[in-house]
Amino acid sequence: MGNTSSERAAIGHGEKAQRRDSRGTKEGERPKILMDSPEDADIFHSDDIKAPLGKEEFLEWQQDLEVDEKAPMLDRPTVFRWTGECKEVYLSGSFNNWANKIPLIRSQNTFVAIVDLPEGEHQYKFYVDGQWTHDPAEPVVTSQMGTVNNIIQVKKTDFEVFDALMVDSQKCSDVSDLSSSPPGPYHQEAYVPKQEEKFKSPPILPPHLLQVILNKDTGISCDPALLPEPNHVMLNHLYALSIKDGVMVLSATHRESTDKFRCSGGPSVTVGTLNHLDEKIKAN
Structure with a gap:
């Protein structure tokens, strides 16, 4: 089993x-x-x-x-400069297979050209007034044919600062595109105040300007020819007495020195003249 x-x-x-x-x-x-x-x-x-x-x-x-995934190599703006007394300067190099001559722009005694070159090593030479020559102040290299050319090394690290500035400028431009104004239509129209916004009566006089020293009663011990010392908030203000018999009396207080003040009474002004002055002020 x-x-x-x-x-x-x-x-x-x-x-x-x-x-x-x-x-x-x-x-x-x-x-x-x-x-x-x-x-x-x-x-x-x-x-x-x-x-x-x-x-x-x-x-x-x-x-x-x-x-x-690697980013493509960008062409880097490279400056070529030739200094000296000459009429025309051209540039050619291995970056364009020595096929054509790039003219340099003259600025006084300096000729400058900016060429976008890929990263790496490049040989170049100047064509000055019909003669091929190299710049002895820059690095040189001798080719297999015995020709002396200038050489330049274009590195990515030399442009990291410019790349960072470009990124920052792009961020700033993105932020600047955003408007801080609220959405909606905008127009230009004169502002018309509402009826309730208009003052029906003149504003109330501040309380510190109610202390008028003109024709103010003084104590018996004080010289009647002298007025009491005014408060500093009373200076440089024009005061007026109540209209009596069609005449208004004006006065102003100003400082003459550290311890002296002058209260000057203006000429008597009739109500008609005052109204004329008021209309003239409004017209101006």
């Missing part, structure tokens, strides 16, 4: 031996690759196993991805 104990032991021993023989190690340990015979080597080169090939394809795909 079933296996005996000896049969089960034999079967179990056979399974353990089979696991040891197939894996080459105990259960739970990482298998070791054994290549003691040519047959073992052929196993790893069979067409059925694609792991190494898949790994190579993955590495190639990763390299292509990294190349695609």
Whole structure:
């Protein structure tokens, strides 16, 4: 009906031996690759196993991805300068395969040209008044043909400051595009004050200007020819008495020195003259 104990032991021993023989190690340990015979080597080169090939394809795909993610090299504005007494100066170099001459702009005794060059090493030479020459003040290199040319190294690090300034200017321009004004239509119309905004009566006189020293009663002990010392807030103000018999009396108080004040009474002004002055002031 079933296996005996000896049969089960034999079967179990056979399974353990089979696991040891197939894996080459105990259960739970990482298998070791054994290549003691040519047959073992052929196993790893069979067409059925694609792991190494898949790994190579993955590495190639990763390299292509990294190349695609790299930003393209930008042309950097490079300044070329020639100083000396001459009429015309041109520039040519390896950056344009020596195919054409780039004219330099004259500024007094200096000729300048700005050329956008890719990053790297470039050779160049000047064409001055019909003669090819190099600038001895700049680095030079001798070609295989024995020609002496100037050489320049365009590096990305030389333009990091300009790149940072460009990023900052772009951020500032993005912020400046945002208007701080509220949305909605705008127009130009004269402001017309409402009726409730108009003053129906003149404003109330400040209380400190109610202290008028003109014709003010003084104490018996004081000299009647002298007026009391005015407050500083009363200076440089024009005061007027109540109109009596069609006449208004004006006065003003001003400082003469540190301890002297003068209260001067103006000429009597009739009401008609005062109205004329008021209309003239409004007209102006």
